[in-house]
Amino acid sequence: MAEVRVKELVKVYGRQLAVRGIDLDIPDGAFVVLVGPSGCGKSTTLRMIAGLETISHGDLLIGGKRANDLPSRDRGVAMVFQTYALYPHLTVRDNLAFSLKLAKVDPADIERRIDSAIAALELQPYLDRRPSELSGGQRQRVAMGRAIVREPDVFLFDEPLSNLDAKLRNQMRVEIKKLQHRLGVTTIYVTHDQIEAMTLADIIVVMKDGEIAQKGTPLELFENPDSVFVASFIGTPQMNFFDGVIERDGDTFFFVGADMRIPLDEGRFQGGLQPGQPVVGGLRPEDIIPEGHGMQPSDGISVTAEITLTELLGNESLLFARRGETEFVARMQQPRMVADGERMTFHIAGARLHLFDAETELSLRAAR
Amino acid sequence: MAEVRVKELVKVYGRQLAVRGIDLDIPDGAFVVLVGPSGCGKSTTLRMIAGLETISHGDLLIGGKRANDLPSRDRGVAMVFQTYALYPHLTVRDNLAFSLKLAKVDPADIERRIDSAIAALELQPYLDRRPSELSGGQRQRVAMGRAIVREPDVFLFDEPLSNLDAKLRNQMRVEIKKLQHRLGVTTIYVTHDQIEAMTLADIIVVMKDGEIAQKGTPLELFENPDSVFVASFIGTPQMNFFDGVIERDGDTFFFVGADMRIPLDEGRFQGGLQPGQPVVGGLRPEDIIPEGHGMQPSDGISVTAEITLTELLGNESLLFARRGETEFVARMQQPRMVADGERMTFHIAGARLHLFDAETELSLRAAR
Amino acid sequence: MDQMARDEELLNRIGLDRIRQNDRTRRRRRLRLGLVFMSPALALVGVFLLLPVLFNVWLSLTKWRKFKGFGEWAGVSNYERMAGNPFFSEALINTAIWVGASIVFPILLGLGLAMYFRNLRGAETFKNIIFIPRILAPTAVGVLWFYVYAPAGLLNRLLSVVSGQEVSVSWLYSDATVTPAIIATFVWQTVGLVMVLLLLGLAALPRDPIEAAHIDGASPWQIFRHITLPLLTPTLLMVTILSVLAGFTVFDLLWVMGASYPGQRSLALAVFMYFEAFQKGNWAFGSAVAVVIGIVVLGVTWIQTFLQTRVDRMTR
Amino acid sequence: MAFDINTLDLDRIARREAARHRGSRLKLVAAIAFSLLWIVPFYFLAITIFKSSTEYSLNPPLSLPQGIAPFLDNVAQAWALGNMGQSMMNSAFYGSVGAALAVFFAAMAAFAIARLDIPFKNGWFMLIFAGTVFPFQMYLIPLFFGYQKLSLLNTHLGMLLFYTAICIPFPTLVLRNFMSGLSREMDEAARMDGASEFTVFFRIVLPNTLGPMTAVFLLQFTWIWNDMLFSTVLGNRLETRSIMNALLVFQGSYSSSGPNVVLTAALLASIPSILLFLLLRKHFMQGLQVNQS
C-alpha cells in the first residue's frame, strides 16, 4: 500500500519527446486510469513507473521514497501486461510461484499466498495447466494472480482487457474492479477504451500527445470536459459538435449555428462570452431527445430533422438525423421503429450545451 | 438483385454435422444477419452459399435458379472476408479490377465501375497503394469495393468488422448499412456480435449448433425471444435470469422465485401456465428501474437490494445489486453517484417478465 | 510548429545533454552485458571462421615456396595466373552451368511436385520418399550413384532392358555426359528439400485471397498464375538463392562421382581449387581461386538481399 | 420441423463427397509412379547389400539377391576394412557435442542480440552470421595451416572446435528470429518478478526456445555427420577420422571389394541420419520451417 507521486515526468527517445512532463498525485488505494488515443504516451508513463523504462527527467515517488533509480523488483510494483506475458513453459502454479521463488520466500508462505490468489480468482481447476491450455479469460486471471501473489504496493495494468472479446471484457472489468475494492491496492490502469476508464476509475487521467489533457472523476469528465478533445473522447456515441458563434440579444446570450439558436445560461461559462466569438457547441446524443421518448427539457428549443439511419440497440435506438447541412445523432429511449426519411421533432437540452472556443478548442466553462 | 432460398441445407464433415438443416427465405434486397456463438455453423452456411464449400444436402436457389452445383463465379455472389483477403501483391486499383479483367469486361466499363466504387468508398487517395500500405479500415473499404464492382446479385459478409477497433467498427457499420440501402443488393452477413446484428439486420437469424434458434426482426428477437439462449444472446448487459415456479392465487398467476412474487398476465403466455411448473424468469436490466430514475411501471412490484458495484457509463449507469442469494443488474438512467453497499429500491416491470420452461428453456410465450 | 517550440523549450530546461549522457552510460552497460552472452560465439566464429577468411585473402596475395612456407609478396600474380589457366575458365563455365541447372531443374520440378502434392491426401509417404535423399550425406549419395552410372551399372542395364539392345554409356567418363549425370544426382538429392520448402511456403500462404479469387471468377490455372505464384515469390526467391549457393559450393558429389573422370579438376571451381591446393600444392594459387569463389558467392548473396527486400515490399 | 436430420443418409453423402475426390485417386497413382522412379536407387542399394561380390558381378544389378546371408559378410567386411566403428564414434562425438555446444552458444548470442537491447544489434549479428556467408573453400587452406601450427591437426579437440564454430551462425540466425518473436513482455514480467538477466535467459527464454533449438540441433548434427570436406582436410588420421571420410577412403582403397561392400558401407554410414529423420521428422521439418523465416 503506497501512494504514488509523479513530478514532471519526461521521457525522451533520441530527440523525440514521448512524455512531456506528467504530474500526478495518486493517493493510497486509489484506482487511476490513464486513457487516451494510441501513441499518447500512456504505456511509456506506466513503464517508467514500473521501472521498465528509464526516467529521462522528473521524479517518481512510491510510498514517499524516490524510486527513479530503483530496479523494478525493489519498487513494490506488480504489472499485468496486455499480452499477459505468462511464462509459456510453466504451469499456472509455477507462473504464480516464480517471483516468490526468486525472492526466496519460505515455501509454506508461497503455498499460502498462491492458495489465496487462486481462491480469489477461481483458478483451482487450472493449476497444472500451461498457459497454452487456457482460454483468454483464464490467462488474464493468471496474469492477475501473478501480480497478486507478490502482494505489491502498487498494481500496474497496461490494457489488460484489450485481447478479450466483448463479453469477457465486460465480465473481467467487473472482476478487476471488485478485486481492487477488496485488496485496496493503489492501482494505475492504462487503456484506450473510454468505457473501461469510465467504469473502473476513481480518477481518470486523459492524455494527449504525452501530456495530461484533463484529470478528474469520471462524472466530472463526462459532465464538464475541458476541451473538444476530452468531450469527444469520453462518451459513446460521440458528442455532436456544431460550429457557431455567440450572439447577444439583450441580456441573453445565444449559441447560433447549424440553423439553431440556443439560449445560454451565462453563469455556466465563466470564461466569459463574447458576442461574435466563433465557438464549437457540443451536445451529447442523450441531450437531443426525440419527442415522446423521454422528458422534455425545461429550457431549450425544438427542431425537426430527417432520419437517415436508425441503429436499434434493443432498449434504445440511435437515430442518425440530418437537418439541412447538419448531421447529428440522438438517443431514443423506449424505441419504436423509425423509417428512414421520417421527419421527427427533437427537443434540445440547451442547459446541457457545451461550448468550446473555436480556435483553442478549450471549454468556455471555466477560465483557464 | 435476387432472392436467395435455402432449403434443408446440411453440411457434413466426415461424419460430423456442422450445419443441420437450415431453411431460409431471403427476399430480394433484404439484409439478413446470421448471428450465433463461435462454431455454430454461420461461416459454413455462408460458404456453402458462396460456393466455397460443397453442399452436403439440401437446396440453394439464387434468383430462383438452383445453384448447388454452380461454381462460385456463376452464382452472382460477392464476398467480403473477415481478413479482407485482398491480393497483397496488387494495388488497390488492381484488386478492384481483378475480377472484371478475368470476366473480360470492356476496359472502359471497368474504368467506370471502379470509379463509382471509389467514389462511394472514398478510396481515391489510395488507388496506387498496396494493401500493406493501408490501415485496417481502408483495407476493409477496399474489400467492400472489390465486392461492389462486380455488381453482384448477392453480397456475402463474413465478420467483416471483427478485425477493426471499436471506433472504426461503429463507423464502418454505419457505412455498410448506408451502402446496402443505396445499392439495395440482397445481403447475407455473418457476425457473432449481437450489436452488429441488431443494428444492421432487417432479419436476424440466430444460430445454435448448426440449427436456427430463432429468426425475426431485431425488435421481435429483443422483445420476444423464443428461448433462454436467444434471450441471453441478444441485448447487453445480458438479461437477468431467476429460477422460480408458477403459482396460482385465485385467477392470478404469479412467478415466484428469488424472493419475489410477480403477478403475470396470463394472456401473454399462450403456452399455458401450470401452477407448480418450474420456470426461468427473465428480466432485462432496463426493466428493473431504480427508484427515481425512470418511469415507474404500471404493474409490477418493488424490491430493495444492496448495490455491490456501479459502472458509470456517462449517460447511464449499470447497477450490480444483490438481494439475498440473488444477484442482478439494473440500468439507471440519468445516473447519480451510488456508493457500494447502498440499499436501493427497484421497480420491476412485471409486464415485461419473460418466462421460460426450466427444462426445455423455451419461452412460455407462444405454444410451440 | 507550436508543439516543436514548446518541446525545444522543455528540452532546454531539463537538459538534453544530461539525458543523453545517462542514455550513453546505460547503453555501455547493456553492451557489456551483451558481450558476456555473445563472447563464446564471437570467439569461435572469429577465430575459426573469420580469421581464416582474412588469412585466405592474404595468402592469395603471396607466393608459396615448397617446404618453406608463405610470405613472399606476390601481388595479384596469382589472379593473373588464373586468367591464363585453361582449366580455370573451363571450371568457371562448368560452374555456371551447374548453377543454372541447379536453379532451373530443382525449382521447376520442386514447384511441380509441391503443387501436385499440396492437396493430395496421403501424400506424406511420397513426400518423405522424395525428401530422404536430402538427409543422406553427399558422399554416400555419390557412392551410390557412382555405381548407378557404372558402365555395367544400374542405369545402363535399365536402358538396355528398355531399348532391347546393349547400352554401355560412359556416363561419368565422358565430357558430354559427366556434368548432366552429376546434375541429375544433385537434383535427385535436392529436389526434396525444394519441394518441402515450397510446400511450407504454400501452406503459409493466406487461404483467403485464393478463395476470394475463386469467387472473383478465376479458374484454377488463373488462381495459380495470378495469385499463388506472385504470393509465393519470396519463397521461390529464397529457394533459388539456396540452390544457387548449393550449386556454387557443391564439392562432395563432384569429388566422389567425378573421381575417375579425366577432367575432374575442371568440373567446377570448388574442385579446381581443391586440386590446385591440395593435390598440386599450389597453395597460394588455390587461395586466390577460393577468393574468387567467395566474391561470386557474396555477390549472389547481395543480389538476394536486394531482391528480397523489394519482393517483400511488394507482397507483404 | 418438417425436416428430420436423423433421416439423412450420411454414408451416401460421404460417398458423394468421395466421388468428388476421385480425381485425386488418379493423382495418387501418378504420385506412386513418380516416387517409384525416386526409389529405384534405394532399391538398387537394398538389393546390392544382400549380394556377395560374385553374385553382384554375375547378375544384372536389379535382380533379386539369392539370399540375405552375404549381407552380414558385407557388413563385417565394410565394418572392419573401413574402420567404421571408430569413425562412427568420432562422428557421433563431433556431431552431438559440436552441434550441442554450437546451438547453446548460438542461443546465448541470439538472446543478447534479440532481447537485451544492446547497441549495434545488427552489427553483432552480421559479424557472427558472416561466418557462413563465405564459401567453405575459403576456410580450407588457412585452417589447414593454422591447425598444423597450433598442433590441432588431426585432434579431436581441433575437429570439435571447428565444427562448433561453423555450426554457430545458422542457429544464431534461426534462434534470433525465433527469440525476437517471443513476447518481449515475458522478459519484462520476469524482470519485474525479480529475475536477473541470467535468470531470464536460463529460466525463461531458454525453456521456450527448446523446440527450435532441437530443430537446429538436428540439422547441425546431420550437417556434421554428413560433412566430408573438412574432415578430410583437418582430421585425417585414423583416430580422428569422421565417418564420411572413412567412407571416402574406403571407396578409394577398397573399391576392389566390389560395389556390394562399398554400398553396404555407404548404407551403414547413412543409417544414423536416416533414423534420426524418421524418428524426429517433425523437428526436422520445424527446422526447415524456421530456416525460412
Added chain:
Amino acid sequence: EEVQLFHDKGFWSPHLQEVAKAAEEATGIKIVETPYANAEQYKAFIQASIASGETPNMFTWWTGATFDELVSSGQIAPLDGLWEEMLTEGGYGASSRELFTVDGTAYGVPLVLARWVVLYNKPLYEKLGLSEPTTWDELMANADAIKAAGETPFLATVHEGWRGFIWFQELLLRLHPEAYNGLNDGSVAYDSPEVRDVFKTWVDMYAKGYFSDPRSTEEFNDFARGAGAMYLIGEWAYGLVIDAGVPADDIGVFILPNATDAPNAVIVEGAPLVVSVDGAEDEATMKALRFWVSAEGANAWGAASGNYIGNDKAEAPNRIVAEVNADIAATSAKAYLRWWEAVPAELQGELVAEMNRFMLDPTMETAEQVMETMQTLNAAYWDEQ
C-alpha cells in the same frame, strides 16, 4: 617407447601393424602407423609440417622429383651410415640405394621396392598353348591368340584416376627407351615423334581389342573374373588379386619385353621411408628403422603384405617376387624409375588425367589433343623453372 610412422598407404595399414607387432617383440619399440586418407592430404600435411619446422620423425614419401624437393628442404636426415651397414651386412644391392640418393647422399630406405610386371592367367596360357613372351612380337602374337580365343588380352582401367600412365610408360620404355628419361626432365616433348609413336601403337592395340573396358572400377576382381588375361601392374598386386579370389597357382609373371634391341629393362617403383633431422637424433626412431631394413623386418613385412624391399637376405615374400628376382638376375635388367615418380609433381595429376582421357576414347584424334595438352602443360612448367 613409441615411434610414429606416417604414411598414405591406408590399404597397407593392417600389414604395417603386423610389422609393428614384430618390431615390438624384437626391439621393444612400438611403431604406431598413422595412415592418411589420400595422397593429396598426406602430401599437404607433410609439406605444412616441414614448412612450420615440425617434421614428423619417420614417414613415407615418393622417389623421383618429389624426393629431391623433399630433401632440399634440409629437414631430412642423410642415411649414408645406415646404408653402409645395409650394403655390407644386408642383402641390399647398390642399385636400390641409387633410388634414394640425392647428389650422392642416401636419404631414405625402401618401404617397398616393386617391379612393374605382367601378371597373367596361367590356365588360359596353358589352354591356348602359349608361353611367356620374350620379345615384343611374341607378346603381340600371344595377344592375338588370346583375342582369337574370344578373351581380352590386357587389363587396363582409369579407375581412381592415376592408372593412365601405366601402359604409356611401358610402351615408351619398350618402343623408345632413349626418350624415357628425357621426357621427365623436359628435354623430350610430349608431342615428339617418339610419344606420337607410342600413341599410335596404343591406338592400334585398342583398335585390335586388346584392352579391357577402361571404365571398370574393379580391376582386381576383373582379373579374377578373367576379364583380361594379362595384367600390367606392380608386383604388390599379387596379394590383392589373390584376395579377389584368384588361386595363387594360377598366376604367372613376366617382365614386358622390349620392342627394340636395347638392353633389358624393368620399371621400378620405390617408396622411401625417411627420417627427419630430429628423428635421426631419436634413438627409438633409428632402432625402428634398423629393424625395418633388417632381414627380420623385411620378412615380417613380406609375410604380411607380400612386399619386397630389396633385402635379398630375407626370404622372398612370395613366389612372384622370387620369380621376378630370378628373371632380373638372369637378364641383368636395368631399373628405370616409374613415370609417376619421375615426372614433376605439379604435372603428375594433369598429365595422367590426359592419358586417362585417351584411354576412355582411344583414337588418334584424341591422342593428338591429349599430346597437345600435355605438351602445353609440360612446356609451361619447364618454362617457369
